[in-house]
Amino acid sequence: MNEEIRWTNLTLGEIADYLDACGTPVSVPVVKQLLTKHQYVKRQAQKRQALGQHPQRDQQFQNIARLRREAEDAGQPILSIDTKKKELLGNFYRAGQLYTQQTLRTLDHDFPSAASGVIIPHGLYDVQRNHGHINLGLSHDTSQFACDSAWRWWQRYGQRYYPQAKSWLWLCEGGGSNASHRYVFKAALQALANRIGLEIRVAHYPPYESKYNPIEHRLFPHVTRACQGVVFISVGLVKELMERTRTKTGLWVTVDIIKEVYATGEKAPNGFKEQMTIAFDDVLPKWNYRAIPQRESAK
Numbered sequence: 001m002n003e004e005i006r007w008t009n010l011t012l013g014e015i016a017d018y019l020d021a022c023g024t025p026v027s028v029p030v031v032k033q034l035l036t037k038h039q040y041v042k043r044q045a046q047k048r049q050a051l052g053q054h055p056q057r058d059q060q061f062q063n064i065a066r067l068r069r070e071a072e073d074a075g076q077p078i079l080s081i082d083t084k085k086k087e088l089l090g091n092f093y094r095a096g097q098l099y100t101q102q103t104l105r106t107l108d109h110d111f112p113s114a115a116s117g118v119i120i121p122h123g124l125y126d127v128q129r130n131h132g133h134i135n136l137g138l139s140h141d142t143s144q145f146a147c148d149s150a151w152r153w154w155q156r157y158g159q160r161y162y163p164q165a166k167s168w169l170w171l172c173e174g175g176g177s178n179a180s181h182r183y184v185f186k187a188a189l190q191a192l193a194n195r196i197g198l199e200i201r202v203a204h205y206p207p208y209e210s211k212y213n214p215i216e217h218r219l220f221p222h223v224t225r226a227c228q229g230v231v232f233i234s235v236g237l238v239k240e241l242m243e244r245t246r247t248k249t250g251l252w253v254t255v256d257i258i259k260e261v262y263a264t265g266e267k268a269p270n271g272f273k274e275q276m277t278i279a280f281d282d283v284l285p286k287w288n289y290r291a292i293p294q295r296e297s298a299k
Helices: 012-021 028-037 057-073 143-161 183-196 214-218 220-227 235-243
Strands: 078-083 087-089 117-126 131-137 167-172 199-204 252-258 288-291
Touching: 012 028, 057 078, 057 167, 057 199, 057 288, 078 143, 078 214, 087 235, 117 143, 117 214, 117 220, 117 235, 131 143, 131 220, 131 235, 143 167, 143 183, 143 252, 183 199, 183 288, 214 220, 220 235, 235 252
Parallel strands: 078 167, 131 252, 167 199
Antiparallel strands: 078 117, 087 117, 117 131, 199 288
């Protein structure tokens, strides 16, 4: 614990008993008033302290801000992309409370072997339209799955909302299925660019800074709140719950299901690294690059 922060996990009754034993008898309501007076508030620890800080952190944040401004000014789509925590299907405990007439009983252990399936929510947040779209995968979180998820968003919403788009900006963290150092992701990204005939520009957040990716605070917490306490017994139920996500600021959420099976352990095609046409930026090329559609593949 931080030595500069004074804290207690005693209940109001335990504090009253302790003060009574010290010769200062008080009631529980008085204890509550004293805590309020001295600014003691029940708080939950927050995951805000980074494990480290990359020396090029600020430079990349400035670069991302510039790319966003340019895309907004040009009317180009900006998508914040990430995969939410995997969920097991079945009678498993999930945090949160519900109004019920009877006690809800779930399995006392979350063993994957007892699950009827798995849900992998891949999220795409349209920064300019405040629209979140989630594709529920039933297999594995691979680079191909991430790009197929983006393809579905483009087919259903992107080309409708941005018919004049010439470039598409992705904001991603540096790991997972869209890892900045993985050539298998760049190969899937190039194939997607060829498929839609649109340049895809990727900007990765620096290490330890994924919390600044817009999807992490503008979509995922609200989706979690819409699903809290509900036991995920079916894919249909998960889809229905996530689609209820709304906020007073206008966020709305759509959900689809991807039934394809994705194999793990796949690598980039032979020779891709030597022949790839990914265009790396002059500024921090490891985090900033473009997949430019190739004419041969677009035919």
